Amino acid sequence: MNIAHTLHGIYARFLPEPNMETLFWLCVTLGMFALGIKLQLRLGRAPWANPVLFAIVMVALALFATQTPYDTYFHSVQIIHFLLGPATVALAIPLADSIRLVTRSLPAMTLALLAGSITSVVSGIVFVLLLGGSHEVALSMAPKAVTTPIAIAITEQIGGIPALTAAFAILGGIIAAMIGESTLRRLGITDWRAHGLAAGIAGSGIAAAQVAQRDPVGAAFAALGIGLNGLVTALIVPLVLYFLPG
Amino acid sequence: MPEAFLTLLLFQLLGSGLQMLLHLPIPGPVIGMFLLAAALLWRRNRASVNQADTARAGFDSPALGALARALIACLGLLFVPAGVGLVTQMPLLMANLLPIAVALFGSTLLGLLVTAFVMHRATHDRPAPEKIADTGGQVL
Structure with missing residues (x-):
C-alpha cells in the first residue's frame, strides 16, 4: 500500500502537536457527518443512506490510511462522545x-x-x-x-x-x-x-x-x-x- | 444558554450520582432524563395551579427548549466516535459473519415490527397528528 504509506507520512509530518490531532479528527468526523447528510438529501432523503453509517465508514478508512490507533482517535473526539450524556438528558x-x-x-x-x-x-x-x-x-x-x-x-x-x-x-x-x-x-x-x-x-x-x-x-x-x-x-x-x- | 446547559449537566450529574450511590442498573444520563422530565412537569403543574405569569421561569426556559432541540437534531453525530470502535471488533465479527448478520437483521426487524404493531393496535384513540417538520436539511 504505497498510497497509505504516503498518506501516513504526510499525517505524521504535519500533526505532531496533540492539539492539531484533536482539531484534525474533529474536523474529519464533523465533515464526514455533514457530507453524509448532504448525500442523504441528494438521494431524496433515503433512510438507507444513513449519515451515521457513512461517517463511521469514512472515519474508519481515514484511520486506516493514516495508521492511527482507535484509542488516539477516540481521545481526540472525546468531546463529541461526551455530549451524548447531556443530549440524553x-x-x-x-x-x-x-x-x-x-x-x-x-x-x-x-x-x-x-x-x-x-x-x-x-x-x-x-x-x-x-x-x-x-x-x-x-x-x-x-x-x-x-x-x-x-x-x-x-x-x-x-x-x-x-x-x-x-x-x-x-x-x-x-x-x-x-x-x-x-x-x-x-x-x-x-x-x-x-x-x-x-x-x-x-x-x-x-x-x-x-x-x-x-x-x-x-x-x-x-x-x-x-x-x-x-x-x-x-x-x-x-x-x-x-x-x-x- | 449557559443556564440551560448547566441544567442538563446538573441533572446528568444527579443521575450519575444516584446511579453510583444506589448501584442502579440504568445509566446516569437516562436517570437524569427521567428526573428532569419529572422536575419540568412538577414545575409546570405548580405554575398552572398558582396562575402565576412566571409559568416558564427558572430552569424551564425557552433557552432550555432551544438547546434540547439543537442537541437532539445532531444526536446521530454523537454516536460516531463510539461507532468507529467497530473497527476494533472486525476479526470477531468476521469470524461469525452469517449468524451475526442474520440475527442482527432478523431480530431488529422483528423487534421493530412487534413493538410498533402492538402499540398501533392497542392505542384506541386518534393517532397523534402526523407532522413531519421540514427542518431544513437536519432530517436524518
Missing part, C-alpha cells in the same frame, strides 16, 4: 412536552414494551444458535437492543463478550434507523408514538436519534422506549436464559 424536554399523550397510551405502551423486549431478546438468541453461531455470540446478542451501557452490564452478568455486545448495539441501531421508518409506513403504521417506541425499544440510541430528529412526539416515546427497555431487558434476559436448553 435533553430528551426530557420532548418527554415532558408530550406527557398527556404518554399517560393516555400507558396501557398500550406497557404491552408493546413487553412484547418488543421479549421478541428482541428471544429472536436474537434463536437466530444465532440456529445458524450455528457460538453460545458466547448468542449471549452477546441477547441484550443488543438496549442502550449500550445497559447492554454491556447485562452481557457481563450473563457471560457474553462486552465488546461484541457494544458492536451489536451500534449495528442493530443503524439497521433499525435504515429500515425502520419505511417498513412501518409500508405496513400502514404512521403514528409517531408507535414509530418512536419501536425505535427506542428495537434500535436503542441510533434509531431513536433518527426518530427524535423527525418529530417531538416520536422523541418522547423513543426516550421512554430506551429507558424502560433497559429495565425490562435486564429482568427478561436472565429469565429467558433459565429456559434456554444447553
